[in-house]
Amino acid sequence: MTSTAIRPAATASPVDTPILEAHNLTVAYREKPVLWHVDFAIRGPSLVGIIGPNGAGKSTLLKAVLGLLPVGSGHAEFFGQPLRKVRNRIGYVPQRESVDWDFPIQVLDVVLMGTYGRLGWIRRPGSAERELARNCLAKMGLEGLEHRQIGQLSGGQQQRVFLARALAQRADLYFMDEPMAGVDAATEQAIFRILAELRDQGKTVVVVHHDLRSVPERFDQLLLINQRLVAHGPTNKVFTAEILRKTYGGRLAILDELAVAVKTGQPST
Amino acid sequence: MIQELLRYNTLIILAGTSLLGLVSGLVGTLAVLRRRALAGDALAHATLPGLCIAFLVVGHRHLPSLLLGAACTGLFGLACVSILCRSSRIKDDAALALVLGVFFGAGIVLSRWIQNRATEGSKAGLDSFLLGKTSGMILADVELIAAVSAFVLIVIVALFKEFQVTLFDTAFARATGWPTGTMDLLLMLLIGLVVVAGLPSVGVVLITSLLVIPAAAARFWTDRFETMALISSILGMIACVSGVVISTLIEDLPTGALMTLCATGLFVVSALFSPRGVIARRYRSSRGEGNETNSAPFHIAELPEGA
Numbered sequence: 001m002t003s004t005a006i007r008p009a010a011t012a013s014p015v016d017t018p019i020l021e022a023h024n025l026t027v028a029y030r031e032k033p034v035l036w037h038v039d040f041a042i043r044g045p046s047l048v049g050i051i052g053p054n055g056a057g058k059s060t061l062l063k064a065v066l067g068l069l070p071v072g073s074g075h076a077e078f079f080g081q082p083l084r085k086v087r088n089r090i091g092y093v094p095q096r097e098s099v100d101w102d103f104p105i106q107v108l109d110v111v112l113m114g115t116y117g118r119l120g121w122i123r124r125p126g127s128a129e130r131e132l133a134r135n136c137l138a139k140m141g142l143e144g145l146e147h148r149q150i151g152q153l154s155g156g157q158q159q160r161v162f163l164a165r166a167l168a169q170r171a172d173l174y175f176m177d178e179p180m181a182g183v184d185a186a187t188e189q190a191i192f193r194i195l196a197e198l199r200d201q202g203k204t205v206v207v208v209h210h211d212l213r214s215v216p217e218r219f220d221q222l223l224l225i226n227q228r229l230v231a232h233g234p235t236n237k238v239f240t241a242e243i244l245r246k247t248y249g250g251r252l253a254i255l256d257e258l259a260v261a262v263k264t265g266q267p268s269t
Numbered sequence: 270m271i272q273e274l275l276r277y278n279t280l281i282i283l284a285g286t287s288l289l290g291l292v293s294g295l296v297g298t299l300a301v302l303r304r305r306a307l308a309g310d311a312l313a314h315a316t317l318p319g320l321c322i323a324f325l326v327v328g329h330r331h332l333p334s335l336l337l338g339a340a341c342t343g344l345f346g347l348a349c350v351s352i353l354c355r356s357s358r359i360k361d362d363a364a365l366a367l368v369l370g371v372f373f374g375a376g377i378v379l380s381r382w383i384q385n386r387a388t389e390g391s392k393a394g395l396d397s398f399l400l401g402k403t404s405g406m407i408l409a410d411v412e413l414i415a416a417v418s419a420f421v422l423i424v425i426v427a428l429f430k431e432f433q434v435t436l437f438d439t440a441f442a443r444a445t446g447w448p449t450g451t452m453d454l455l456l457m458l459l460i461g462l463v464v465v466a467g468l469p470s471v472g473v474v475l476i477t478s479l480l481v482i483p484a485a486a487a488r489f490w491t492d493r494f495e496t497m498a499l500i501s502s503i504l505g506m507i508a509c510v511s512g513v514v515i516s517t518l519i520e521d522l523p524t525g526a527l528m529t530l531c532a533t534g535l536f537v538v539s540a541l542f543s544p545r546g547v548i549a550r551r552y553r554s555s556r557g558e559g560n561e562t563n564s565a566p567f568h569i570a571e572l573p574e575g576a
Contacts, residue, residue, distance in 0.1 A: 066443075067443070068443050068444060084446070088445075088446075090444070092444040092445065094440040094441050094444070095440075098439075098440045098441075099437060103302065103437050104302075104488060104491060104492050104496075105433070105492070106493055109494070113433075113437070116430055116434055116445065116447075117446060121428075122427050122428065124430055125430070169445070
C-alpha cells in the first residue's frame with residue numbers, strides 16, 4: 001500500500017515518488033560539519049530506524065530535514081514536494097528535554113496542539129478536535145489524565161502524550177526523536193505496536209532510536225549514520241556485524257552484545 | 270475620602286491604570302513563560318534616553334512624542350542585546366545587564382542635564398518617569414493607554430493558540446509551520462508597548478515588576494495557560510488600582526512603587542494561601558497525602574492490547 005492509495009488528494013504524484021528524499025544534505029554547527037552529504041530516498045510505507053553512536057548526527061538529521069536547523073547544502077523533499085507545501089502531512093515528536101514541563105498546560109491541551117496545523121491561524125480547536133484528542137489519548141492508554149498538569153506525569157507518560165499529539169496531527173509521515181527515551185519495556189512494546197499499526201495503515205514512521213538490541217525485530221529499514229550515511233536498506237540486509245562495526249567504530253563492548261543480537265535476530269535481553 | 274476617590278480626575282486615573290494593570294498582567298504571563306522578564310527590564314530602562322531626546326526635540330512635555338522616543342530607544346536597546354549576543358562571546362544575561370546600565374545611565378545624565386538647563390516655567394518633569402506619577406494623568410493619556418490595551422488584547426486573544434504552542438514547545442511549533450521567530454518578535458513588541466504605555470504612571474524602574482509579579486502570583490492558582498493569563502490580568506488590575514487609591518489618599522507617594530508593593534502583597538497571599546501554595550502543601554503532607562505529584566493516581570493500566 002502506498003500513501004497515494006490512502007489519500008486521494010495525493011494521486012497527482014506518481015506511485016514511485018519517494019515519501020522522503022534527502023539530496024546531498026550537509027549540516028554544520030559553527031562551521032564544523034556534523035553531517036556530510038547524506039543522500040537517501042524512502043519509498044513505500046515503512047517503519048524506519050535511524051541509528052548510530054552518540055553525536056553521530058541522528059537528531060541533527062531529523063531536525064535538518066524538518067527545517068529546524070539551518071542546512072549547509074542540499075535539501076529534503078516530502079512526497080516529491082518541498083516541506084512548506086506538505087507540513088500538515090508531517091507529524092513530529094521532539095525530544096522530551098526540548099520543553100519546559102512546568103509550563104501551565106494540561107495533558108489534553110498538549111494533545112490538541114496536534115490539531116493546530118490543520119486549523120490554521122486564529123481558529124480555535126472545537127468539539128471535533130477535542131473528541132479527536134481524547135481518542136488519541138485513549139489510544140496511548142492515557143484516559144483519565146486529560147486534566148493533569150503535564151509535569152505531574154511520569155517520563156513514560158509524558159512521552160506518550162507527545163505521541164498522542166503526533167497521532168492527533170493525522171499525518172502521513174512521522175518523525176520521532178528518541179520516543180523510547182525514559183520509557184519502560186512494556187510501554188516501549190506498546191508504542192512500537194502503535195507505530196507498526198500506523199505503518200500498516202500506509203504511513204511512514206522515522207524513528208531516532210538508541211537501543212540497538214530491539215532494532216532487528218522492530219524496523220523495516222534502517223539508516224545507519226555516523227556523520228555520514230553509512231548504510232541504508234532493509235533491516236535484514238544492513239543490520240550486519242560489518243556495517244555496525246563501520247558505524248560504531250571500535251566500541252567493542254557494544255559490538256559483542258550486537259553479535260549476539262545479530263546472530264539470533266532477537267533482542268539479547 | 271470617598272469623595273476624593275470619586276472626583277473626575279481620580280476616575281480618569283483609575284480607568285487608565287486599571288487598563289494598564291490588565292494588559293501588563295496579560296502580556297506579563299507570556300513574558301514570564303517565555304523567560305523574557307529581564308529583556309523587558311532592559312527595554313524599560315533603555316526607554317529613558319529616548320524620553321529625554323524626544324523632549325529635547327519637541328521642546329515641551331508632549332506625551333505621545335515622549336513615548337514614541339521611549340519606544341525607539343527601548344527597542345534599539347534590545348536590538349543591541351541581540352547584536353551583542355550574536356557577534357561576541359557575551360552571554361545574554363551579561364548583554365542585558367550591559368545594555369540596561371549603559372542606556373539607563375545615559376538617560377539619567379540626559380534628564381539631569383535637561384532639568385538643570387530648564388527655565389523655571391518649563392521644568393520637564395522627566396523625573397516623574399523614573400518612579401511613576403499618576404496625578405497628572407489626563408483624558409488624552411487614558412485614551413493612549415486604552416488604544417495600546419485594545420491592540421495588545423486583540424492580538425493576544427486572536428493569536429492565543431499560536432502563542433501557546435510557540436511558548437510551550439518551540440521545536441514542535443516550528444516543525445508544524447508556525448513562524449516562531451516572528452511570534453517572538455511580536456511578543457517583544459507587545460512587551461515594549463505595555464512598558465511604554467506604563468512609563469508615565471509606573472515608571473522606568475518598576476514597570477517590569479508589574480509584568481512579572483502578577484504572572485508569578487497567578488501561576489499559584491492554576492495549571493492552565495488561559496486561566497493563568499486571566500488571573501494575572503485581574504491581579505495586575507487590582508494591584509494598579511490599589512496603588513492609585515493609596516497614593517491618592519496619602520499624598521505624594523510614587524504610584525509605581527505602591528503598585529509594585531500591592532502586586533507583591535498579592536503574590537505573597539497567592540504563595541501562601543492558594544491551592545498550590547505553601548500552606549495547602551503543608552496541610553496535605555501533614556495529612557499524609559504527600560504532594561500532588563506523589564498522591565496522583567499514576568498507575569496507568571497497561572496499554573490495551575493492539576491499541
